[in-house]
Amino acid sequence: MNRKGLFKAYQVQAARQENARTRTLILDAPLPSEPGQFVMAWLPDVGEKPFSISGNDPLTLTVCDVGPVSRALCALQPGERVWARGPLGKGFVLTGTSHILVGGGYGAAPLSFLARQARALGHKVVVCLGAKTHTELILSEQFKDMGCEVLAATEDGSAGLQGLVSLPLLHALEQNPTAGVYTCGPTGMLLAVRQLCRPFQVPTQLSFEALMRCGVGLCGSCELSEEICHLLGIPTGFLVCHDGPVVMAGS
Amino acid sequence: MSQPDLSCNFLGMTLRNPLVLASGILGTSPSLLERLAREGAGAVTTKSCGPEPRAGHENPVALAWEGGVINAIGLTNPGARDEVPLLREAKKRLSAWGVPVFASIFAGTTEQFGEVARVVAEAEPDLIEVNISCPNVASEFGTPFSASAESAAAVTRAVRTAVSLPISVKLAPNVPDIGRIARAVADEGADAITAINTMPAMLIDARAERAVLKNRSGGLSGPALKPIALRCVYEIARSVSIPIIGTGGVSTGLDAAEMLMAGASLVGVGSAVWKDGPAAFARISSELLDFMMESGFRSIETMRGRAAR
Numbered sequence: 001m002n003r004k005g006l007f008k009a010y011q012v013q014a015a016r017q018e019n020a021r022t023r024t025l026i027l028d029a030p031l032p033s034e035p036g037q038f039v040m041a042w043l044p045d046v047g048e049k050p051f052s053i054s055g056n057d058p059l060t061l062t063v064c065d066v067g068p069v070s071r072a073l074c075a076l077q078p079g080e081r082v083w084a085r086g087p088l089g090k091g092f093v094l095t096g097t098s099h100i101l102v103g104g105g106y107g108a109a110p111l112s113f114l115a116r117q118a119r120a121l122g123h124k125v126v127v128c129l130g131a132k133t134h135t136e137l138i139l140s141e142q143f144k145d146m147g148c149e150v151l152a153a154t155e156d157g158s159a160g161l162q163g164l165v166s167l168p169l170l171h172a173l174e175q176n177p178t179a180g181v182y183t184c185g186p187t188g189m190l191l192a193v194r195q196l197c198r199p200f201q202v203p204t205q206l207s208f209e210a211l212m213r214c215g216v217g218l219c220g221s222c223e224l225s226e227e228i229c230h231l232l233g234i235p236t237g238f239l240v241c242h243d244g245p246v247v248m249a250g251s
Numbered sequence: 252m253s254q255p256d257l258s259c260n261f262l263g264m265t266l267r268n269p270l271v272l273a274s275g276i277l278g279t280s281p282s283l284l285e286r287l288a289r290e291g292a293g294a295v296t297t298k299s300c301g302p303e304p305r306a307g308h309e310n311p312v313a314l315a316w317e318g319g320v321i322n323a324i325g326l327t328n329p330g331a332r333d334e335v336p337l338l339r340e341a342k343k344r345l346s347a348w349g350v351p352v353f354a355s356i357f358a359g360t361t362e363q364f365g366e367v368a369r370v371v372a373e374a375e376p377d378l379i380e381v382n383i384s385c386p387n388v389a390s391e392f393g394t395p396f397s398a399s400a401e402s403a404a405a406v407t408r409a410v411r412t413a414v415s416l417p418i419s420v421k422l423a424p425n426v427p428d429i430g431r432i433a434r435a436v437a438d439e440g441a442d443a444i445t446a447i448n449t450m451p452a453m454l455i456d457a458r459a460e461r462a463v464l465k466n467r468s469g470g471l472s473g474p475a476l477k478p479i480a481l482r483c484v485y486e487i488a489r490s491v492s493i494p495i496i497g498t499g500g501v502s503t504g505l506d507a508a509e510m511l512m513a514g515a516s517l518v519g520v521g522s523a524v525w526k527d528g529p530a531a532f533a534r535i536s537s538e539l540l541d542f543m544m545e546s547g548f549r550s551i552e553t554m555r556g557r558a559a560r
Contacts, residue, residue: 005315005525009458040311044459048310083459085314214313216525219324220279220298229282237286239277242528 007083018138021065023074030057035114036091036246039084046072050212052110062109095180098124104185108139126172130165134158204249210240217242255543259551268293273521274355281340288348291532299355299382304330309465319473320522323387323466331370338374351377365409372414384423384448386470397423400435407439419443430490437491445496472522476500488514504538512558
């Protein structure tokens, strides 16, 4: 019988502070899953929220402190427990052997899992990271250690190019015109990436964030707006938890 | 030999197949309802709306387990007033597919049921489903009206007086004599009965030493509910002559055939969406068609009540 719907208890094996607000929790057991998929993480008496998977063996979650659940997760110490159900949703699919990964803020988390998968296959990976300021750029060193080329941009110019992540992305596209593009971050950024990639006619996969309640395609909370569906050239009524979170943008 | 006919007549409507999207599953927006029509539902039921907007319960609100799904979403809805334009839009879009729209309503008092029905009727849904049996809001609304024949009848009377549209009253499984409640509802002028709502239930995580749902208890649905639903539909079919929307645990074409044979005229599908998404509708209707071909049933009507004789 299917157990994936139920919560499984994990123990925090190690934790790594990525920046002032972001922490990576390395748990004590693997979870067979694909980059871009997510889990619903539950802390009894606190609550439950969706988190993308940043590593599957062992299960690793990169959490940014933005609310009560993520704050409590960030406060977990090695030995403490967290519950998760999943993997849920549909993840990224690597196409070709050259890839451009575009991460906004902690959108870099699922991309680090994807980068590791692509590098293990010997593929070329360019990572474009964008953030407001240098302290919000995360996982840059991890990407470099995997052998990815990292191009950063910050809005205040404190690291990498000054401006939005579209600057390094444009550069990467010009250098790698046949690469597939994979992106995760705030909706505005995803739509901008999509617009930028369009003239290059490269396969573009966007991972959306959404308010999720059931996580299994029953409640309708995470429906993508019709406006966004039209922009992406996909049928309306798209459920981020079930059909996504990764959207293959149409042409 | 020509193919068997999946279409069916229900209260003067013609449905292309007997599968109805059950209330509470995905019926939250015109675009989602349209998707369900696109993916093969014969009719759709909206998520229940009440007198006021509600955020619903906090997470965890739903999860799948070995026997199906358990949920306590908590009647999240925009309130009847704001539901009207959504219903109008849904009606407009789904008429292109020939798919009727059933509007589900709930309320905290008998009088409010009448008021909500009157508001929702402005959008002219094809049917109003009167949800007197949500198991997840007892702390706010008290014992569901479905618990006794008297309270079920009182709500039916209030809604019947308020609107002339067809109404179907949705009953709960956890009562000693569902046939008696069905008779009371039919006597007050209900046009149909939807049976059943989810079954009150609880999951506990032993390692967490906690109930899993934030609301602690929730409504059980999916395969574990099917035998309970079949028995309820059978009892209701023996007690009343109005049609039944048989709902509970249907996830295959054979399940749908069983529900029809218990006495249902239409078959609700809800939690089955958990496994293959809205595509469940096309799968279940094609499985139902296969079953009809192999068993020699020419129409939905010829299957109805076969196991209840």
